[in-house]
Amino acid sequence: MTAGHRGACEHGDPCEHGDHGVQNMEMSDRASHRIVLLAAPRGYCAGVERAVEAVERALDKHGAPVYVRKQIVHNLHVVRDLEAKGAIFVDEIDQVPVGAVTVLSAHGSPPSVYEEAGRRELQLIDATCPLVTKVHVEARRFAGEGRTIVLIGHAGHEEVEGTSGQAPDRTVLVQDLQEAAQVELPTGPIAYLTQTTLSVDETGQIVEALRDRYPELQPPPREDICYATQNRQDAVKAIAPRADVVLVIGSKNSSNSNRLAEVARSTASTTSSRSRSSRRGCGSRCLLGCASRPDERLGVGCAQLQALN
Incomplete structure (x- = not known):
């Protein structure tokens, strides 16, 4: 995190560096005994x-x-x-x-x-x-050292196109675990970089799969996944087990939104049926906002959650 980025985050999003999960705010519909839990942090990064x-x-x-x-x-x-x-x-x-x-x-x-x-x-x-710019600088440095760069990310995403464009002749894109198990890299030194808006857990699995095959794989000086992305995913893991319905507010082409939805589904699938059924009387709903979603749009999501049967 750059100093300038840190300052903007601290002034613009007071929840960003605090505890993850539920902000000290719950919206309750007493007539129907529904509670809307607002995840924190949320909104713009x-x-x-x-x-x-x-x-x-x-x-x-x-x-x-x-x-x-x-x-x-x-x-x-x-x-x-x-x-x-x-x-x-x-x-x-x-x-x-x-x-x-x-x-x-x-x-x-x-x-x-x-x-x-x-x-x-x-x-x-x-x-x-600035965090994307950092990845660009790392790509050029790795290329200057003669390394093959494994870029973990999603084909067609603007960020991936921008990063791979820093060293197109030395960059190999890996999108998932299957590709990590199959990719054949040229001999010589190799390193990896990642798109900043990926799932933290899935990216870790991909890196481990690559390292099993290429033990000499060099990591970036610091992890590339944005702290705001990681904080919001941590908030999902903390809050999703408490809810019967999770609504992620974001656009379909947003990598942040899609990764939050994936984390929510994964977290929900690991929650026991017994613990989830015990909450159905209160009708808890969880509301999340991705890093590219303005906080004022959450009011629409709250209304949608309250309307759910």
Whole structure:
């Protein structure tokens, strides 16, 4: 965690470094004896908050339109809100008019994007999360040492494309345990990096599977999975066994949201039937917010949970 990132987190999310699980708040519907448990931490992580603010400040300073390469964060409501203020989202940098104000998303971009932005003389604002930038620096360092880089992540995700683009000739993508068991790496020194929004548990299993086959596998100086991602997954593990229904508030294309849902399902499957059935009289519901979901959207989720039979 960088010092700047730590400060933003402490000021923007007071729950981020505290105890995981249930915040000291429960929403109760006494008529139906339902309790909604709010997971903590939840809502924006510091990197997402920083990226959204970058677009808003660009609009305030330069006026509309401000172009944004890719979704600034994987949250449709945030994207629509910014579009209403004058942001224009594009898939590729060559869709941006020459000289225009352009923001790069929090997920990071490959070097080719910066090169094209320079050719088009764009007024570039880089909103890449500092923790993603750290992974990019590690990728270039490993490549400079002559290592093959095993990148653990999901094909097609913007962050994976940005990281693999740092050293495309030396990067091998591994997505799951099956690929870890089958991948054939060239001889010579190897290292691994990870997408920052993965499941902590699953990633650990993949790393161990790779190390069983390649004992010389070099880890990054520090774990790449974002502390906000890990904190939210820890909160799921703490709160899900107490609930009959778990609702993850997030967009379908959000890696954070999907990993939280997977952790919730995994945690629920390990909870005994006896302990779960003993809670059915109170009708506990658990509400989670992913790292790219604004906290105000949780009100909608609360209403949905209260409406469940």
